[in-house]
Amino acid sequence: MTNIPRALAVSLLSSAFLLTTATAFAQSTTTTPPTTATRPTAPDQSSLPNATAPPATTTQTTGQSSTDPKVREMNQKEKDKVDRQGK
Template sequence: MTNIPRALAVSLLSSAFLLTAAAAFAQSTTAPPTTATRPTAPEQNSLPNASAPPASTTQTTGQSPSDPKVREMNQAEKDKVDRQGK
């Protein structure tokens, strides 16, 4: 029965020692040198795709026409919102 408290005490003391040693080592390290080279000009020159069509608000996104019943329900909800508000 006395081995468990002793093992616990040893493990706590050793972890406290290791933590303080690691903290001391972390504080003693120096900052890395600031001699990195920076690019002076952008290495990527992005141009718009000349073969792409211009942006359009009338171009569809591939959505198929909705069912007449769905359109009717949507219109009814829009009318309800216009009359009563949200």
């Protein structure tokens, strides 16, 4: 009957010891990185426009094209359906 309290005491003491050593180990391995990193001095890339690219326009957004009348009609029907029924 005396073995149970002794086992409990040993278990508690060993867990406390392991927790304190694990915490101490974690604190000792946390170091700050060195501040001697090299930084680039000149940019590796220049921002020059492509000579063969068409000029930018304000009337037509990227990827936009004139829509076929049939496609416009189908889109309008779907918009009306969503307005009436919801998604």
